[in-house]
Amino acid sequence: MTAAETAAARRDEPELGEGVHAVLATGERPPRPSALTMALTFGWRGLLKIKHVPEQLLDVTVTPVMFVLMFTYLFGGAIAGSTGAYLQFILPGILVMSVLFTTVYSGVTLNTDVTKGVVDRFRSLPIWSPAPLVGALLGDAARYLVAGLVIVVLGLILGYRPDAGPAGVVAAIALVVVFAFALSWAFTTLGLVMRAPNAVMNTGFMLLFPLTFLSNAFVEPSTLPAALEWFVGVNPISHVITAARGLMEGGATGGEIGLVLAEAAALTAIFAPLTTHLYRRA
Amino acid sequence: MSDGLAIEASGLVKEFGDTRAVDGVDLAVRPGTVYGILGPNGAGKTTTIKMLATLLRPDGGSARVLGHDVVAEADAVRSGVSLTGQLASVDEDLTGQENLILIGRLLGYSRSAARSRAADLLDAFGLADAAGRQVKNYSGGMRRRLDIAASIVVTPRLIFLDEPTTGLDPRSRSQVWDIVRALVGDGTTVLLCTQYLDEADQLAEGIAVIDSGRVIAEGTPAQLKASVGSGALRVRLLDPDRREDAARVLAERLGVEVVREADPAALSAPAADGARAAAAVAALADAGAEVADFALGQPSLDEVFMALTGHPAESGAPDGLADREEAA
Numbered sequence: 346m347t348a349a350e351t352a353a354a355r356r357d358e359p360e361l362g363e364g365v366h367a368v369l370a371t372g373e374r375p376p377r378p379s380a381l382t383m384a385l386t387f388g389w390r391g392l393l394k395i396k397h398v399p400e401q402l403l404d405v406t407v408t409p410v411m412f413v414l415m416f417t418y419l420f421g422g423a424i425a426g427s428t429g430a431y432l433q434f435i436l437p438g439i440l441v442m443s444v445l446f447t448t449v450y451s452g453v454t455l456n457t458d459v460t461k462g463v464v465d466r467f468r469s470l471p472i473w474s475p476a477p478l479v480g481a482l483l484g485d486a487a488r489y490l491v492a493g494l495v496i497v498v499l500g501l502i503l504g505y506r507p508d509a510g511p512a513g514v515v516a517a518i519a520l521v522v523v524f525a526f527a528l529s530w531a532f533t534t535l536g537l538v539m540r541a542p543n544a545v546m547n548t549g550f551m552l553l554f555p556l557t558f559l560s561n562a563f564v565e566p567s568t569l570p571a572a573l574e575w576f577v578g579v580n581p582i583s584h585v586i587t588a589a590r591g592l593m594e595g596g597a598t599g600g601e602i603g604l605v606l607a608e609a610a611a612l613t614a615i616f617a618p619l620t621t622h623l624y625r626r627a
Numbered sequence: 628m629s630d631g632l633a634i635e636a637s638g639l640v641k642e643f644g645d646t647r648a649v650d651g652v653d654l655a656v657r658p659g660t661v662y663g664i665l666g667p668n669g670a671g672k673t674t675t676i677k678m679l680a681t682l683l684r685p686d687g688g689s690a691r692v693l694g695h696d697v698v699a700e701a702d703a704v705r706s707g708v709s710l711t712g713q714l715a716s717v718d719e720d721l722t723g724q725e726n727l728i729l730i731g732r733l734l735g736y737s738r739s740a741a742r743s744r745a746a747d748l749l750d751a752f753g754l755a756d757a758a759g760r761q762v763k764n765y766s767g768g769m770r771r772r773l774d775i776a777a778s779i780v781v782t783p784r785l786i787f788l789d790e791p792t793t794g795l796d797p798r799s800r801s802q803v804w805d806i807v808r809a810l811v812g813d814g815t816t817v818l819l820c821t822q823y824l825d826e827a828d829q830l831a832e833g834i835a836v837i838d839s840g841r842v843i844a845e846g847t848p849a850q851l852k853a854s855v856g857s858g859a860l861r862v863r864l865l866d867p868d869r870r871e872d873a874a875r876v877l878a879e880r881l882g883v884e885v886v887r888e889a890d891p892a893a894l895s896a897p898a899a900d901g902a903r904a905a906a907a908v909a910a911l912a913d914a915g916a917e918v919a920d921f922a923l924g925q926p927s928l929d930e931v932f933m934a935l936t937g938h939p940a941e942s943g944a945p946d947g948l949a950d951r952e953e954a955a
Contacts, residue, residue, distance in 0.1 A: 361802055364751030365779075365809035371747070372782030374706070375735035386732040390718065390725075397720050397761055462714030466777065469680050469710040471702055472733050626684075 383476035384483060391484015394454070402488060405450060406495045409443030413499055416563060424564065429504055436500040437517065437590040438562025440493055441582065444521045445557060447492045449549035451485045451529035452536030455624075456545045459537065468625070475621045482529050489525045493518045509595040517592040520605060524585050527609035530616035537623040556582050581608045633658040633693060633785055633816040634679060640687030641674050641840075648674040650840035651688065656833070658784075661807060661817040663831030665824060667932065671840040672820040673713055676787050679818065680710045693784055709778035713789040713820075716774055719763040723754050723773050726762060730780045748776040752806070768799025775806055785816040792826060804829055824931055828852070836935060844935050854934060858923060860898040862908065865917040867892040873916035880907035886933055898923065 378386075395402060413436070421431030455478070458464045467477045497505075497514055507514050532549055539545045559576055560583040566574045577583050588605045591597025634656035641649040649671040656662040664672050677683040679692055681701040689696065695703040710716065717726045724745050731741030749758045752772040762770060771791060778786055788807065792800040807830050811817050821827055827834045828848040836844040836851065844851060860881070864873055870892065874885045877896050881903065885896045898904040901923055908921050 361751075361753055362805045362809040362812075364753075365806050366813060368747050368751040368776075369779060369782050369810065369813040369815070372744075372779055374781045375737075375740070378733070378735045383733055386729060389732075390721070390729055393725055394718075394720050397722075458718075461719065462712050462716050463718050465677075465682060465710060465712040465714075466716035466730075467733075468682050469705055469708065470730070470733055471705040476733075 377471065380473040380476060383472050384480040387477050387480020388483035389480075391454075391481050392487055394484070395488060401450060402491060405447045405488070406443065406492055408446065409439050409492070409496055410499060412442070413439050413496065413503070417503065420563075432500065432503055432505050435563055436496070436505045437593050438560070438586045440496045440500075440517070441521055441586045441589055442557045442562060443492045443496045444489045444525045445528060445553060445582065445585075446550070447485070447489050448525050448529040449532050449546060449553060450488070451482060452532030452534075452539075452545045452549055453542045454481065454485075455533050455536035456539060456542045460541065464624075474625060475617075478533060478617075478620055478624060482526055482533070485529060486522055486526055489522045490518065493521060507593040509593055513593045513595060517589040520592065520602065521585060521589055524605055524609045527612040527616075530613055530620055533620040534616050534623060537620060556580060560586055562586050581605075584608060631658065632656060632691075633660075634662070634690070634818060636675075636679065636688065636690035638688030639675065639678055639685050639690055641671075641678060641683060642686050647840050649678070649685075652835075652837065652840070652842055654690075654835060654842070656816060656818060658816050659811065659814050660832040661811050661819055661830045663827035663834040664818065664820045664837060665822070665827045665834050665931075666820075666837040667822060670837045672837060673789055674840075675837070676710070676789050676818065676820055680708060680787050681705055682710070707784040708787065709781075709783035709785075710787045711771075711774050711778045711789065711791060713793070717762050717770065717777055720761060722759050722761055723749060723765070723769075724758040726773060726777060727780060730777050734781050736780075744780060748780065752776045753802075766799070768795050768802065771795060771799065771803060772806070775803070779810070779815075782813075783815060785818065786810060787818050787820075789820045790822065791819070793822065800826075824851075836931065838932065838935075851931060854931075858898055858901075859895050860904040860907065860921065860923050861888075861893065861895045862911065862921045863890070863919045864892045864894075864911075865919045869916040870894060872914060873911050876910050876914045876916065877907050880910050892919070 413432075416435055416439075417428050417432045421428035425431035425434055458467075458477075464477075468474075497518070509516075532545070535549060536545050539548060559573065560580050561577055562582075566577045566583070569577060584601070584604050585608075588597055588601040591601055632655055634654055636652055636654040639649055639652040639654075640647065652671070652675055654662075654675075664675065666672050674683065678685045679690055679697060681697050681704050684698060689698075691697070692704045693707040695707075697704055718729070721729065727745035727748055728741045731744050732738070736744055746755075746758070749755045752775070754769060754773060754776070757765060757769060762773060765773065775788070775791070791803050791807070795803065804826070807817055807819065811830075817830075819827070819831060831848065834846065834848055834851055835842045844854065846854075860877070862873065862877070864870060870887065874887065874894055877885045877894060881896055881898055883897050885894055887893075888895055898907075904923050908918060911918055
């Protein structure tokens with residue numbers, strides 16, 4: 346230890362108490378902020394986490410990127426006659442898949458907060474109690490946006506051409522992000538019920554994987570056995586894919602979009618209060 | 628009677644399934660003092676604190692903190708208290724500075740005010756150099772100091788500290804003690820949960836000893852120590868096999884009951900008279916039980932428990948694990 350370091354260390358100890366006195370004397374309580382400010386502050390926290398742990402973004406985009414490449418070049422010729430035609434068909438589906446996979450991480454993140462103890466701090470603050478949840482999901486929406494953009498950009502590079510132009514693509518991404526926001530409430534509920542982040546991840550993907558595959562993302566439902574075709578028809582993820590496809594290619598109906606928004610509203614109405622309730626008692 | 632008490636709890640009960648984690652706890656804490664809750668792992672300390680900090684709803688009894696009911700007026704309680712949980716309640720992915728800005732913003736500081744408050748706090752807690760580092764790279768002591776800093780972004784009237792020095796090295800420990808003394812010196816009430824008798828002794832004006840969810844003794848540190856004798860002799864033998872022989876020798880020489888500690892080579896016994904204790908240690912060598920080390924000092928938590936309950940303090944899982952299992 347150099348002389349300077351020793352001096353610094355010595356200075357450190359006796360002054361700790363003094364410094365603490367000084368900050369205690371100046372810590373008067375500011376007026377309580379609005380619920381919106383609180384939620385946005387938690388959203389900022391979510392963005393900081395993306396900045397500090399960019400790997401989590403990589404995790405969720407690698408799989409869909411692999412799917413785009415694998416499905417297009419492996420199955421494209423067999424299923425659609427050409428890789429180009431198949432890419433045109435599956436890209437909106439993979440966009441939806443990519444963004445919805447990301448929603449599982451909302452549950453994982455929340456579960457991590459609970460197991461690490463930081464939730465205790467938030468719950469002991471005099472704040473609007475759903476703020477940490479709403480804010481976290483707002484931050485996650487940024488992640489959904491990135492996941493969606495990655496797929497669209499990759500698609501454009503590989504030759505995907507959205508007939509409805511940029512406006513259609515923007516509308517499709519917006520609709521998928523809205524649905525993802527609603528679906529993530531289901532995973533935050535899961536995140537509060539399960540005991541470990543890994544369990545949330547496994548269960549989440551166990552639910553989401555079959556649901557995204559048993560949809561109209563990769564094949565025309567008319568080619569399927571009747572029972573499966575029926576399931577694909579009622580699967581809300583198929584509805585999101587139909588609407589996204591319609592928006593990107595032109596020809597989306599108000600009914601298709603309305604159905605997705607209604608399903609998003611229903612998911613939120615069920616799982617947002619459930620999550621909030623569980624969070625209070627976590 | 629409730630006038631002026633910072634914490635007043637009567638008959639607090641919390642059940643998890645069939646377990647009564649907290650089984651009728653009464654507390655009365657005067658404002659501006661440090662009050663210690665002393666107990667072994669899983670005694671119900673964390674659960675008690677969580678009820679007082681409005682994180683858990685009591686299944687029975689009632690509590691008023693700073694004059695407000697913890698259930699009916701939870702928000703008013705939260706406005707006056709801060710909690711430093713046993714698991715450091717900070718976000719490991721963020722930097723120290725970001726953690727403090729986050730709390731500042733949530734409590735109503737403007738962006739610039741939150742930033743400057745964070746800088747002041749980091750300075751005061753000796754963390755200025757680590758401000759921009761992610762908390763996951765902090766040492767245990769730094770993390771604990773940041774945790775306490777996060778609790779005083781707005782000066783609380785009462786602060787809950789749940790085992791603030793468990794797992795810390797001696798230097799970090801004494802830093803935390805300095806901080807606690809500074810807090811109480813400025814009029815903040817501190818409720819301190821600890822497993823360490825010396826910590827409660829150093830800091831607390833009043834202590835409640837809890838075991839299996841009940842308060843089994845209450846008083847000043849001096850009163851508690853008096854209840855187990857003024858001092859204790861602790862002996863560690865080179866050869867654990869000689870422990871029974873050594874116990875017999877000590878019991879003869881000191882005329883007291885000898886405690887066999889969890890360590891298979893260790894013994895302890897109440898000993899008020901230093902000269903007599905030294906003679907007893909010398910007699911051990913004569914009897915062929917070689918002593919690795921010995922100390923004469925305050926009774927340990929084990930001894931306090933032995934004296935108060937007739938059974939040793941249970942050890943095993945850290946309190947956090949036990950309490951988390953209860954909570955799950």
